[in-house]
Amino acid sequence: MSEEDESMSDFEEGEEGSGLDFILSLDDVPSNLPPHLELLKTRVLCNSDAPQHTDTIQYSGAYAALGVDNSLRLDSFCENFKIEVNRMADDVIEFDMIGIDPAIANSFRRILIAEVPTMAIERVYIANNTSIVQDEVLAHRLGLIPIHADPRLFEYPVNAGDDRNEKNTIVFKLHVRCKRGQPRITVKSDQLQWLPNGSELPCENAKPNADSKPKTFTSFACSQDSLPEFSCNPLGPTNPDIIVAKLGPGQEIELEAHAVKGIGKTHAKWSPVATAWYRMLPEVVLLEDVEDELAEELKNKCPKQVFDIEDCGKGRRRAKAARPRDCTLCRECIRGGKEWEDRVSLRRVKNHFIFTIESTGAVPSEVLFTEAVKILEDKCERVITELS
Numbered sequence: 001m002s003e004e005d006e007s008m009s010d011f012e013e014g015e016e017g018s019g020l021d022f023i024l025s026l027d028d029v030p031s032n033l034p035p036h037l038e039l040l041k042t043r044v045l046c047n048s049d050a051p052q053h054t055d056t057i058q059y060s061g062a063y064a065a066l067g068v069d070n071s072l073r074l075d076s077f078c079e080n081f082k083i084e085v086n087r088m089a090d091d092v093i094e095f096d097m098i099g100i101d102p103a104i105a106n107s108f109r110r111i112l113i114a115e116v117p118t119m120a121i122e123r124v125y126i127a128n129n130t131s132i133v134q135d136e137v138l139a140h141r142l143g144l145i146p147i148h149a150d151p152r153l154f155e156y157p158v159n160a161g162d163d164r165n166e167k168n169t170i171v172f173k174l175h176v177r178c179k180r181g182q183p184r185i186t187v188k189s190d191q192l193q194w195l196p197n198g199s200e201l202p203c204e205n206a207k208p209n210a211d212s213k214p215k216t217f218t219s220f221a222c223s224q225d226s227l228p229e230f231s232c233n234p235l236g237p238t239n240p241d242i243i244v245a246k247l248g249p250g251q252e253i254e255l256e257a258h259a260v261k262g263i264g265k266t267h268a269k270w271s272p273v274a275t276a277w278y279r280m281l282p283e284v285v286l287l288e289d290v291e292d293e294l295a296e297e298l299k300n301k302c303p304k305q306v307f308d309i310e311d312c313g314k315g316r317r318r319a320k321a322a323r324p325r326d327c328t329l330c331r332e333c334i335r336g337g338k339e340w341e342d343r344v345s346l347r348r349v350k351n352h353f354i355f356t357i358e359s360t361g362a363v364p365s366e367v368l369f370t371e372a373v374k375i376l377e378d379k380c381e382r383v384i385t386e387l388s
């Protein structure tokens with residue numbers, strides 16, 4: 001058997017993956033694309049009129065004519081995928097997500113906005129409201145107050161919310177009065193008082209029973225503050241100074257607000273993020289040396305100070321792209337004639353995302369991202385189960 005025949009028999013006997021490796025290892029099969037195709041595959045080109053090559057090339061056989069395999073391989077994904085955290089505080093996290101398809105980055109964004117659950121006020125029982133804010137407007141304002149409560153410790157309400165217990169409902173009370181002869185007062189979110197034993201308002205349609213306590217809107221088996229998860233961490237609004245209403249002399253608000261678990265897809269009040277967004281990593285490339293007065297002009301064109309001027313000896317000065325990450329793609333540097341487009345190339349890296357999550361404060365921002373990953377994982381598992 002010749003050497004070539006032996007190699008081919010190895011390929012035929014091997015597994016599918018090793019067969020591909022065998023093809024890619026042959027000398028006459030290129031393993032990388034030519035530079036011009038690699039550029040179009042991996043970069044969005046931002047020209048003065050419009051961006052170009054914004055699509056991602058997914059088809060495994062897209063470069064078959066060149067002998068290049070374009071299929072997504074788990075081992076190369078694992079090797080290339082990276083997350084680098086740049087900034088982290090309670091309410092905001094910024095990180096670079098590298099080596100991922102835009103569709104997946106976008107699915108994280110959408111899950112963060114619409115599918116990661118939080119607790120929000122859903123039902124408001126108004127005992128008295130003589131303020132100028134109508135009942136429904138007051139209820140809506142209360143619903144939008146972020147509640148500092150870990151949604152993972154609660155269950156979704158079932159039976160259309162009729163079964164309200166300590167595991168699915170948080171009860172707050174608000175009772176404020178502005179006495180006659182007093183100046184106007186502002187009612188703020190910190191005046192919402194947590195009732196760990198549940199509702200105190202008697203149900204109107206409950207039959208009075210002399211032997212027992214009047215039936216209320218909840219049936220808690222135990223006090224929430226006796227549970228270890230809440231005993232050192234009282235529940236309440238994340239911000240104490242959100243204005244709910246203003247009361248004039250003689251006006252009063254008395255109500256009970258019940259918060260339940262939900263998702264942003266149902267109503268924006270359950271969305272855990274103020275915003276979740278990303279941008280592709282900017283790349284600013286000087287295609288030719290830009291020197292002396294032109295370098296100064298280029299530096300002055302950029303409102304984000306992306307360019308610096310370096311001294312290259314003998315009294316000559318040259319522009320360099322020192323802070324490309326700060327580029328906002330305003331395109332000022334390529335305006336002013338075709339010659340500027342020939343000098344500066346603005347690009348975006350298609351698989352590198354600068355991701356920012358701003359939490360409403362209900363759940364820390366880094367927890368939000370890990371929850372989004374779990375939700376996407378669950379969805380993938382459901383699809384696999386359905387298909388198998």
Ligand code: SF4
Pocket residue numbers: 284301302303304305306326327328329330331332333334346
């Ligand atoms: S596109 Fe705007 S921000 Fe970016 S380098 Fe050019 S001038 Fe600066």
